[in-house]
Amino acid sequence: MKIIEAIGAYILDSVAALGNFVLFLISGVTYILMPPFKPRLTILQIRTIGANSLFLIVLIGAFTGMVLGLQGYTTLERFGSEAALGTVVALVIVRELGPVLAALMIAARAGSAMAAEIGSMQASEQVDAMTVMALNPVQYLVSPRILAGVISFPLLTGIFDVIGIMGGWLVGCVLMGAQTGDYFNGISSQMGADDIKLGLWKALVFGAIVMWVSCYKGYHAERMATGVSRATTEAVVLSSILILAADYIVGAILL
Amino acid sequence: MAHLTMTSNGNDAPAANAIEVRALRRRFDHQQVLNGVDLDVPAGSIVTIVGPSGCGKTVLLKHLNLLLRPDSGTITIDGVNVTRLGWRGIDAVREWFGMLFQSGALFDSMTVYENVAFPLVEKTSQTKDQIRGRVIETLQAVGLEGMDNKYPSELSGGMQKRAALARALIRRPKILMLDEPTTGLDPTRTGAIHHLIRKTQKDFNLTAVMVSHDVPAVFEVSDRVAFMHRGRMQLVGTVEQVMSSSDEEFKRFLAGRASGDEDNSTVSS
Ligand SMILES: Nc1ncnc2c1ncn2[C@@H]1O[C@H](COP(=O)(O)OP(=O)(O)O)[C@@H](O)[C@H]1O
Ligand SMILES: [Mg+2]
Numbered sequence: 001m002k003i004i005e006a007i008g009a010y011i012l013d014s015v016a017a018l019g020n021f022v023l024f025l026i027s028g029v030t031y032i033l034m035p036p037f038k039p040r041l042t043i044l045q046i047r048t049i050g051a052n053s054l055f056l057i058v059l060i061g062a063f064t065g066m067v068l069g070l071q072g073y074t075t076l077e078r079f080g081s082e083a084a085l086g087t088v089v090a091l092v093i094v095r096e097l098g099p100v101l102a103a104l105m106i107a108a109r110a111g112s113a114m115a116a117e118i119g120s121m122q123a124s125e126q127v128d129a130m131t132v133m134a135l136n137p138v139q140y141l142v143s144p145r146i147l148a149g150v151i152s153f154p155l156l157t158g159i160f161d162v163i164g165i166m167g168g169w170l171v172g173c174v175l176m177g178a179q180t181g182d183y184f185n186g187i188s189s190q191m192g193a194d195d196i197k198l199g200l201w202k203a204l205v206f207g208a209i210v211m212w213v214s215c216y217k218g219y220h221a222e223r224m225a226t227g228v229s230r231a232t233t234e235a236v237v238l239s240s241i242l243i244l245a246a247d248y249i250v251g252a253i254l255l
Numbered sequence: 256m257a258h259l260t261m262t263s264n265g266n267d268a269p270a271a272n273a274i275e276v277r278a279l280r281r282r283f284d285h286q287q288v289l290n291g292v293d294l295d296v297p298a299g300s301i302v303t304i305v306g307p308s309g310c311g312k313t314v315l316l317k318h319l320n321l322l323l324r325p326d327s328g329t330i331t332i333d334g335v336n337v338t339r340l341g342w343r344g345i346d347a348v349r350e351w352f353g354m355l356f357q358s359g360a361l362f363d364s365m366t367v368y369e370n371v372a373f374p375l376v377e378k379t380s381q382t383k384d385q386i387r388g389r390v391i392e393t394l395q396a397v398g399l400e401g402m403d404n405k406y407p408s409e410l411s412g413g414m415q416k417r418a419a420l421a422r423a424l425i426r427r428p429k430i431l432m433l434d435e436p437t438t439g440l441d442p443t444r445t446g447a448i449h450h451l452i453r454k455t456q457k458d459f460n461l462t463a464v465m466v467s468h469d470v471p472a473v474f475e476v477s478d479r480v481a482f483m484h485r486g487r488m489q490l491v492g493t494v495e496q497v498m499s500s501s502d503e504e505f506k507r508f509l510a511g512r513a514s515g516d517e518d519n520s521t522v523s524s
Contacts, residue, residue: 121362124358124359124360124363125356125357125358125360126360126361126363128317128322128356128360129354129356129362131322132320132322132349132352132354133349133373133374133377134345134346134349134350134378135377135378
């Protein structure tokens with residue numbers, strides 16, 4: 001009986017935790033839509049996310065494109081279809097690797113920083129201080145970040161995509177033997193609005209997920225130093241898992 | 256239970272108590288942190304709660320300002336039973352409170368000025384000039400003029416406490432709650448903060464509940480003292496009553512404090 005009780009308690013706890021996790025997102029989104037709006041806080045967060053992650057995005061974007069250029073060229077060359085290199089690189093980046101890799105990078109940099117920031121605000125009672133002022137901390141700390149994520153992830157993903165395509169061109173056309181004309185003509189004739197839309201939708205969803213998870217983990221960090229460091233780790237791990245899961249789901253829905 | 260409470264005939268003058276706590280109980284996991292707390296806080300006085308660290312003083316304060324909900328028992332503030340309020344009611348009651356947290360809890364992304372102005376900016380429709388006037392005035396009252404543009408991390412511990420006190424006072428609360436306002440300060444600064452608290456309490460005609468470990472220094476600025484032990488109030492009374500009490504636990508606590516034994520953690524479990 002003890003075992004069944006324990007399993008029951010565990011399941012109830014898990015369901016309650018999942019419920020809290022979902023409610024957290026709902027209240028965060030509700031305060032985005034409800035006045036008073038906090039545009040200054042949102043802009044500040046966009047700036048923070050950008051400042052934290054831009055360099056990494058550029059770097060990873062460039063290398064991803066270069067690797068695709070190299071492998072794509074050597075593979076396509078076997079079939080004599082180097083002319084398709086631009087199309088392959090661009091579609092893979094815009095539809096898949098751009099949103100996913102950019103989101104993983106931002107989660108690692110900006111998401112973990114956010115979990116740590118909110119976690120230490122919780123530990124030093126700043127969140128309680130807001131509550132006692134009859135202000136809702138979610139409105140000040142969570143909603144602006146979710147909105148900032150939804151705005152900045154597509155922008156950063158766009159930058160990743162452009163840099164990646166240029167990286168593929170650099171290796172495939174300048175260093176290897178593909179033709180620059182073929183490369184860009186292929187992209188402009190083969191890549192459609194649907195591909196771009198898919199990439200942007202993914203970036204938008206990932207932005208909401210990373211901010212949601214990071215804020216939640218920080219907000220519920222245990223009130224001590226180890227609690228904050230645990231929260232940052234968990235934020236990155238859970239963000240990454242949910243990014244990959246959502247990548248599949250969004251892809252399947254918008255197929 | 257040496258209850259020296261002189262206002263035990265509380266029925267005669269219920270309005271005289273700003274806060275009344277009755278049989279408050281709260282459990283965390285397997286630890287009964289509050290185990291039947293009774294406490295009266297007469298309006299316009301400073302009641303100081305002392306006790307070994309970990310005995311539940313912070314938890315009690317967080318029940319008073321409604322950050323935590325009790326398992327049972329009641330808290331009455333200005334005649335309103337706040338333990339049954341919904342969130343709208345709670346927000347309304349919180350308008351009466353000013354709270355100084357144990358860790359100061361200044362927003363570290365904001366300057367001292369922004370911190371102190373924050374409750375006014377967010378919760379009132381005052382103009383920029385009105386707010387500026389009030390903030391300058393309050394910063395002066397706590398002896399922090401000219402520090403407006405500093406960030407909390409640039410302030411000393413004592414200054415942080417003053418800034419946090421200014422923020423707690425900015426909306427002119429009726430009830431001030433102070434959680435260890437002098438932790439980490441040297442004796443000189445401790446005395447200065449104590450007198451500042453007494454002065455602001457008089458100037459703004461406040462009721463104050465203070466948690467402190469500065470025994471017996473803090474008694475100088477207290478009207479009443481409550482000694483918390485094992486999740487309840489072991490001893491409550493005026494400073495004279497408490498100091499002359501023969502309660503063994505309290506004597507041991509006083510002796511432990513006097514000998515500089517910082518962690519006499521007789522933690523209730
Ligand atoms: N949120 C919480 N969850 C679990 N235990 C808690 C919580 N807050 C406080 N406690 C426990 O309650 C006891 C009293 O804590 P506290 O009120 O902070 O003591 P103090 O008298 O030093 O202020 C401690 O043993 C602490 O571990
Ligand atoms: Mg405490």
